Amino acid sequence: MLSSLLCLLCLLPAGTGGDxxxxxxxxxxxxxxxxxxxxxxxxxxxARIGEDPDYEPDFPTEVRRDxxxxxxxxxxxSGWAYCEVRSDTxxxxxxxGRGFHSLFxxxxxFAGDFYRHGILRLPxxxxxxxxxxxxxxxxxxxxIRLLPAPGDVGLSPLDPTLPDLLGGRRIEExxxxxxxxxxxxxxEDAVLEVGDGRVFERVAVPAGRLLPCSIAKPPFPLLQLRxxxxxxxxxxxxxxxxxxxxxxGWRETRVYPLAxxxxxxxxxxxxxxGIDGSVQLLAVRPPLRVTPGRRxxxxxxxHGASVKAWNQANAxxxxxxxxxxxxxxRRRFGFDWQDWGRLDALEALDYSRRRFPVDPSRIYLTGHSxxxxxxxxxxVLYPSRFAAVAPSAGWASFYTYGGxxxxxxxxxxxxxxxxxxxxxxxxxxxxxxxxxTPVYILHGERDDNVPVEEARRFAKVLASFHPDFRYHEQPxxxxxxxxxxxxxxxxxxxxxxxxxxxAPLRFTFRTFNPAVTSRYAWAEILQQxxxxxxxxxxxxxxxxxxxxxxxxxxxxxxxxxxxEVLPGPEARVVLDGAALAVPGDRPVTxxxxxxxxxxxxxxxxxxxxxxxxxxxxxxxxxxxxxxWVYGTSGTEEENRAVLAKVRYDAQVWxxxxxxxxxxxxxxxxxxxxxxxxxxxxxxxxxxxxxFGKLLPRCPVSIRxxxxxxxxxxxxxxxxxxxxxPRPDTEENLVGVVGATxxxxxxxxxxxxxxxxxxxxxxxxxxxxxxxxxxxxxxxxSGYFTNRWTLP
Numbered sequence: 001m002l003s004s005l006l007c008l009l010c011l012l013p014a015g016t017g018g019d020x021x022x023x024x025x026x027x028x029x030x031x032x033x034x035x036x037x038x039x040x041x042x043x044x045x046x047a048r049i050g051e052d053p054d055y056e057p058d059f060p061t062e063v064r065r066d067x068x069x070x071x072x073x074x075x076x077x078s079g080w081a082y083c084e085v086r087s088d089t090x091x092x093x094x095x096x097g098r099g100f101h102s103l104f105x106x107x108x109x110f111a112g113d114f115y116r117h118g119i120l121r122l123p124x125x126x127x128x129x130x131x132x133x134x135x136x137x138x139x140x141x142x143x144i145r146l147l148p149a150p151g152d153v154g155l156s157p158l159d160p161t162l163p164d165l166l167g168g169r170r171i172e173e174x175x176x177x178x179x180x181x182x183x184x185x186x187x188e189d190a191v192l193e194v195g196d197g198r199v200f201e202r203v204a205v206p207a208g209r210l211l212p213c214s215i216a217k218p219p220f221p222l223l224q225l226r227x228x229x230x231x232x233x234x235x236x237x238x239x240x241x242x243x244x245x246x247x248x249g250w251r252e253t254r255v256y257p258l259a260x261x262x263x264x265x266x267x268x269x270x271x272x273x274g275i276d277g278s279v280q281l282l283a284v285r286p287p288l289r290v291t292p293g294r295r296x297x298x299x300x301x302x303h304g305a306s307v308k309a310w311n312q313a314n315a316x317x318x319x320x321x322x323x324x325x326x327x328x329x330r331r332r333f334g335f336d337w338q339d340w341g342r343l344d345a346l347e348a349l350d351y352s353r354r355r356f357p358v359d360p361s362r363i364y365l366t367g368h369s370x371x372x373x374x375x376x377x378x379x380v381l382y383p384s385r386f387a388a389v390a391p392s393a394g395w396a397s398f399y400t401y402g403g404x405x406x407x408x409x410x411x412x413x414x415x416x417x418x419x420x421x422x423x424x425x426x427x428x429x430x431x432x433x434x435x436x437t438p439v440y441i442l443h444g445e446r447d448d449n450v451p452v453e454e455a456r457r458f459a460k461v462l463a464s465f466h467p468d469f470r471y472h473e474q475p476x477x478x479x480x481x482x483x484x485x486x487x488x489x490x491x492x493x494x495x496x497x498x499x500x501x502x503a504p505l506r507f508t509f510r511t512f513n514p515a516v517t518s519r520y521a522w523a524e525i526l527q528q529x530x531x532x533x534x535x536x537x538x539x540x541x542x543x544x545x546x547x548x549x550x551x552x553x554x555x556x557x558x559x560x561x562x563x564e565v566l567p568g569p570e571a572r573v574v575l576d577g578a579a580l581a582v583p584g585d586r587p588v589t590x591x592x593x594x595x596x597x598x599x600x601x602x603x604x605x606x607x608x609x610x611x612x613x614x615x616x617x618x619x620x621x622x623x624x625x626x627x628w629v630y631g632t633s634g635t636e637e638e639n640r641a642v643l644a645k646v647r648y649d650a651q652v653w654x655x656x657x658x659x660x661x662x663x664x665x666x667x668x669x670x671x672x673x674x675x676x677x678x679x680x681x682x683x684x685x686x687x688x689x690x691f692g693k694l695l696p697r698c699p700v701s702i703r704x705x706x707x708x709x710x711x712x713x714x715x716x717x718x719x720x721x722x723x724x725p726r727p728d729t730e731e732n733l734v735g736v737v738g739a740t741x742x743x744x745x746x747x748x749x750x751x752x753x754x755x756x757x758x759x760x761x762x763x764x765x766x767x768x769x770x771x772x773x774x775x776x777x778x779x780x781s782g783y784f785t786n787r788w789t790l791p
């Protein structure tokens with residue numbers, strides 16, 4: 001029998017020290033499905049798990065681990081591995097390892113370490129008897145170890161997010177470490193204790209609600225009282241910060257070293273993110289000397305794949321006139337500076353402008369490799385924020401570099417909204433936004449990672465219209481040719497010659513979605529006529545005549561802050577050939593309806609409609625201090641599937657985004673307790689009472705066994721993704737990760753909305769066929785109108 005060939009291990013009893021017995025033998029098979037940066041990819045193994053969580057694969061090939069614990073085989077370049085582990089008792093183990101995308105234990109999914117960060121340590125429940133373990137491996141090899149899980153709760157020694165200490169300054173910054181719930185129940189009474197009362201003030205904070213067999217990364221304050229004495233530092237000159245977690249009579253303490261930096265050293269600072277309330281870091285290379293009263297330039301530098309923010313900042317020599325700030329993209333790979341990586345960069349920029357004495361006219365954007373793509377991407381989205389953009393070894397888009405993303409989906413009206421959503425990834429389509437932003441392009445002639453053709457493509461396009469760009473191709477060098485490929489003297493000299501023009505008189509601006517980018521200087525596109533299609537404005541102002549001419553494309557509402565460019569109280573605006581007399585000393589909002597334009601002076605509230613502060617598509621719901629709400633009033637099988645899904649999503653969010661999300665059951669959710677926050681609902685309206693509180697008027701609904709889209713009703717095993725405005729606020733959203741059955745909630749484990757660049761419109765209904773046919777399993781998808789109604 002197959003089981004006789006598998007590794008059947010008798011695990012040590014709970015509380016025994018040392019490593020658990022290792023897993024020596026696996027059965028492997030290649031992945032037979034799809035992949036890439038798409039929301040749905042076929043995967044027959046996931047389909048089987050959705051049908052039967054206790055699925056026992058019949059993989060053909062036996063592979064043994066080597067002496068280093070590595071399981072390697074050609075089928076594991078993108079494949080599956082299976083083993084069975086036998087336990088003599090019900091217990092929790094800690095799983096560590098690298099090189100696999102995810103792990104299934106008895107049908108429940110847990111996150112993996114596919115980037116090989118070395119930070120994985122997850123509590124995993126084992127049942128008494130035989131436990132079925134499935135691993136989705138990548139890149140040909142993986143390793144896994146099982147460790148004891150002592151006590152109810154614990155602290156991981158891995159993946160702290162903590163600031164550096166700075167000689168001569170006391171820090172007051174947040175910190176976070178990974179906490180573990182080793183139990184099979186929700187834990188709400190664990191407490192974190194930080195500080196010793198000497199170097200840091202002693203504080204105690206709740207660890208928050210911890211799901212069964214889960215991890216979280218709750219924030220805590222670090223309030224420094226004094227500088228550490230030399231005798232208080234470890235052998236590497238670091239200060240050992242003690243953190244304790246306690247629950248009842250159980251306590252565990254770990255030490256996390258904090259680096260001590262000098263005033264000219266690159267250093268790490270931490271901040272609280274507005275996306276999820278987690279602690280994020282950025283690295284700073286300060287100027288050689290900071291003189292009180294002086295303003296300095298700021299270079300926002302985006303790092304490459306697998307590069308830490310501190311290494312990025314440390315690659316630069318200190319400047320006399322500038323701060324170098326390196327955000328994190330949420331992780332070393334993160335989101336390719338798109339999606340939540342984009343938001344992280346903007347948060348880091350806003351933080352730096354508040355934190356440091358920065359001259360707002362001398363803010364520059366640069367980056368290398370993936371960060372070069374980030375410079376292109378952020379530059380075309382927010383051109384008027386920067387005085388110059390300077391990508392090094394940057395690539396254009398997922399279409400031209402990296403693969404895995406179709407430019408268009410197959411001709412099918414059900415998939416058209418996906419193609420529209422995906423248009424945001426086409427950086428070259430927006431490059432004319434840089435018409436009035438100076439650009440310096442740097443690339444190695446023999447780049448062996450990002451082909452030099454990527455830079456040449458940009459240079460060719462810019463040459464057709466741009467009045468002020470430079471292209472330098474360094475002869476004979478490859479992708480990384482030392483710190484010079486970021487700290488390039490001619491690049492800095494080019495940037496220093498330019499200052500940001502805050503009120504340009506002429507410009508063009510294009511956007512695919514005002515909820516992502518809406519503004520260029522004093523003009524803002526508030527609404528589109530057709531969602532997710534290109535919208536554009538071409539603006540020309542003449543202060544002497546008191547006139548502004550504007551040509552638009554796919555614009556329903558437009559705001560102009562005329563007082564920034566026109567001197568008088570009256571103005572004449574010519575919109576697409578129609579002349580309108582409006583006040584010139586205040587903002588004016590224009591509305592296009594019935595083929596004509598009209599203007600409204602002063603502020604116009606659009607809280608009930610789509611606008612730059614609140615719009616789709618679906619992925620934008622995962623922001624604004626979001627809270628996730630899971631259902632507890634369904635069947636036992638539904639509740640179990642929903643809880644497993646929200647736990648897995650939280651692990652993926654931690655791994656990809658260094659994130660931490662507040663997660664609550666529906667019975668504890670009242671909108672008034674979570675004001676001004678986005679909410680993600682898991683399950684369906686019959687199993688999650690928060691649906692009725694937040695989506696009473698939504699034209700898209702999901703219940704047990706059915707999804708309704710207006711007058712259309714879909715029945716059976718279905719999944720739903722949805723974004724809709726939260727009814728009690730003017731800026732927040734509700735997102736839905738819905739399933740009509742427990743089977744579909746298990747199959748929702750395959751959905752790829754946390755992968756950068758993957759498209760998902762305002763709403764999507766999908767079927768189990770997504771696991772056999774990929775995107776062909778979409779039943780329907782679409783966008784809401786500006787009034788959040790169905791077209």
